[in-house]
Amino acid sequence: MKTAILGGGLTGLTLARLLHEAGQEVVVLEAEEEYGGLCRSRTEQGFTFDCGGSHIIFSRDEEVLAFMRRMIAANEQRNTRNTRIFYQGKYVKYPFENGLYDLPPDDRFICINGFVRNLIAVEKGEVAKPQNFREWITYIFGPGIADCYMVPYNEKIWKYPTEKMSYHWVDGRIPRPPVEDIIKSAIGIETEGYTHQAVFSYPLDGGIEALVRAIARPVEPCIRTGFTVTSVRRSGKTWTIGNGAETIAADRLICTIPLQHLLPCLEGVPPEVTEACRALVCNALICVNVGVQGTLPPVSWMYIPDKELGMTNRISFPSHFSAHAAPKGCSSVLAEITHQPGDPASAMTDEELVAEVTGMLERMGICTADRIVCTSVRRQPFAYVVYDLAYQKNIAIVKDYCTSAGIPLVGRFAQFEYLNMDGVIRSAFDFIARETGSKE
Numbered sequence: 193m194k195t196a197i198l199g200g201g202l203t204g205l206t207l208a209r210l211l212h213e214a215g216q217e218v219v220v221l222e223a224e225e226e227y228g229g230l231c232r233s234r235t236e237q238g239f240t241f242d243c244g245g246s247h248i249i250f251s252r253d254e255e256v257l258a259f260m261r262r263m264i265a266a267n268e269q270r271n272t273r274n275t276r277i278f279y280q281g282k283y284v285k286y287p288f289e290n291g292l293y294d295l296p297p298d299d300r301f302i303c304i305n306g307f308v309r310n311l312i313a314v315e316k317g318e319v320a321k322p323q324n325f326r327e328w329i330t331y332i333f334g335p336g337i338a339d340c341y342m343v344p345y346n347e348k349i350w351k352y353p354t355e356k357m358s359y360h361w362v363d364g365r366i367p368r369p370p371v372e373d374i375i376k377s378a379i380g381i382e383t384e385g386y387t388h389q390a391v392f393s394y395p396l397d398g399g400i401e402a403l404v405r406a407i408a409r410p411v412e413p414c415i416r417t418g419f420t421v422t423s424v425r426r427s428g429k430t431w432t433i434g435n436g437a438e439t440i441a442a443d444r445l446i447c448t449i450p451l452q453h454l455l456p457c458l459e460g461v462p463p464e465v466t467e468a469c470r471a472l473v474c475n476a477l478i479c480v481n482v483g484v485q486g487t488l489p490p491v492s493w494m495y496i497p498d499k500e501l502g503m504t505n506r507i508s509f510p511s512h513f514s515a516h517a518a519p520k521g522c523s524s525v526l527a528e529i530t531h532q533p534g535d536p537a538s539a540m541t542d543e544e545l546v547a548e549v550t551g552m553l554e555r556m557g558i559c560t561a562d563r564i565v566c567t568s569v570r571r572q573p574f575a576y577v578v579y580d581l582a583y584q585k586n587i588a589i590v591k592d593y594c595t596s597a598g599i600p601l602v603g604r605f606a607q608f609e610y611l612n613m614d615g616v617i618r619s620a621f622d623f624i625a626r627e628t629g630s631k632e
């Protein structure tokens with residue numbers, strides 16, 4: 193049995209490894225000249241940056257976390273999270289509701305007063321159940337925290353109005369704080385939120401790509417890079433996958449590439465399925481990498497809700513994740529700018545983007561232009577799934593069609609879900625477990 197896996201990102205490579213370990217023949221078809229997808233990294237002038245945005249290794253899923261840590265083995269640096277929100281010039285502890293004491297007193301009052309009043313109203317049944325993400329934010333956190341941080345930050349990262357987003361996905365992703373924690377945080381007693389991420393790992397050498405390289409090692413000879421899948425046909429029990437110049441035959445197919453790339457490869461897709469796929473929303477990402485002489489604030493990463501400061505929604509400090517991520521005496525910052533097609537960021541040149549980010553770093557007091565020793569820009573067309581209000585209807589149409597066509601979907605943009613590395617590895621584990629189960 194030969195399996196063709198479309199896409200050589202973390203999902204495709206994990207599937208390939210697991211099938212290979214089960215004694216099966218696999219071929220991974222990857223469009224880019226290098227495998228790894230969003231989990232690629234580059235080292236230039238001694239600075240290592242992740243190309244698909246800053247990545248860290250963490251999970252609530254102990255089996256998957258153990259797998260990831262086993263893969264990087266001795267190439268691991270363990271770190272304690274020290275994350276901040278840049279709010280009106282202050283470094284506020286993350287999550288925001290655990291950092292209320294860091295706010296200016298007036299804002300602290302607005303947040304705690306709004307939280308308590310809202311909680312009483314919710315408990316008395318006076319607040320209607322939320323219908324969208326914006327209403328959910330206010331329902332859980334109250335209007336103060338919503339207006340000061342949650343709404344501005346979420347609109348900055350999603351590039352989508354929160355009232356036009358669904359909230360079915362938030363449980364477990366956006367921390368729901370215990371009331372005691374909010375009160376403690378407002379009066380200045382230390383609390384921790386989002387604790388499963390409080391300690392995280394990162395490869396000492398090679399950036400996050402070291403993880404996919406370690407996973408891919410036993411299957412490297414089975415990876416075809418530079419193979420952009422443009423056609424997928426089934427004839428009886430054989431799949432034929434083409435790139436316009438050659439075809440590859442396989443007994444089975446697994447798709448890990450974005451649905452928006454898969455559907456045009458198929459023949460006879462009904463118009464309503466094409467339309468549902470077209471209506472799925474995601475955003476793209478620009479990473480601006482900055483190498484700096486000297487030190488930077490001792491922060492792991494920082495959220496920037498303020499639109500006035502610039503386009504960047506988050507900055508990370510890779511040189512704090514790994515002692516080898518920057519040359520001796522240097523540090524690094526990775527700025528992330530999400531965008532939708534047609535947004536101003538999508539039309540900006542690399543030089544303009546670097547100027548946008550370095551200007552912001554200077555205004556934030558993080559680093560002055562004279563300390564910058566290198567910069568680079570990376571672009572990712574598929575970064576985040578955006579759960580708009582029509583998402584559940586549209587994704588069901590597309591998934592039903594792919595299932596009826598016999599094409600399993602595994603991975604972030606194949607399942608079209610907000611899955612982190614642990615989530616896509618879990619999907620790969622579960623897919624293989626189901627397959628093995630069905631054979632027994």
Ligand SMILES: Cc1cc2nc3c(=O)[nH]c(=O)nc-3n(C[C@H](O)[C@H](O)[C@H](O)COP(=O)(O)OP(=O)(O)OC[C@H]3O[C@@H](n4cnc5c(N)ncnc54)[C@H](O)[C@@H]3O)c2cc1C
Binds near residue numbers: 198201203449
């Ligand atoms: C900004 C950002 C930060 C993140 N941070 C974290 C983090 O800290 N921790 C964490 O656990 N997760 C993080 N993630 C999530 C993580 O990157 C993903 O879960 C994971 O990389 C998804 O892997 P994948 O293989 O499903 O998709 P991808 O990495 O997108 O791989 C898909 C592959 O398919 C290929 N492809 C596409 N079209 C074709 C075609 N027609 N033919 C052949 N190949 C094709 C692509 O080139 C790509 O290599 C982050 C993601 C983003 C965007």
